[in-house]
Amino acid sequence: MSKTTKKVLILLVIVALIAIIPLFALKGAEFGGSDDAGSQVVSEIKGTEYTPWFTPVMETWIGGELPGEIESLLFCVQTGIGVGIMAFLMGRFVERNKKEKAKKASEI
Template structure:
């Protein structure tokens, strides 16, 4: 029991360090998206960059989406994806349990 308690405490400390160290180690760092970094790099190489298309929602509202809305959509996509993966994994685990008990799936 003591070994498990020590392991849990060590994992909690590691999680806190993983969350806090980047805040202090990366002062002045800019966190941007890969789309922005890609367009900047293409512009440096070729001298000009023209996007092929504009996002559908931006054409519907005649402007750029606020960063908060983009983050909301990203979080929704992540939540839906995690839900689907968790559901499928749960079904696979339950299917194995049912198969071990001799029940029809």
């Protein structure tokens, strides 16, 4: 096995452990969004006298709360856009390295 193959295998094992260990270590834990946690802390500190500064844009447009499916869809679209940008940039870096290596090889 080459060094690169060993590195890739070690990284894959680390990624798998990062994904699996919390599933077993955090049995019975409740996972919630930061919005919920933040509003709970604010209500503990301020009580009932707190009024939000603004309403969410999407809720203003549709005149109510978003259904869970739509909220999940928007989150997935946002994730897809982010992954697309990251993949594009990584591809650019790989191609740049290939061109630089080819240029150095042709100069020698």
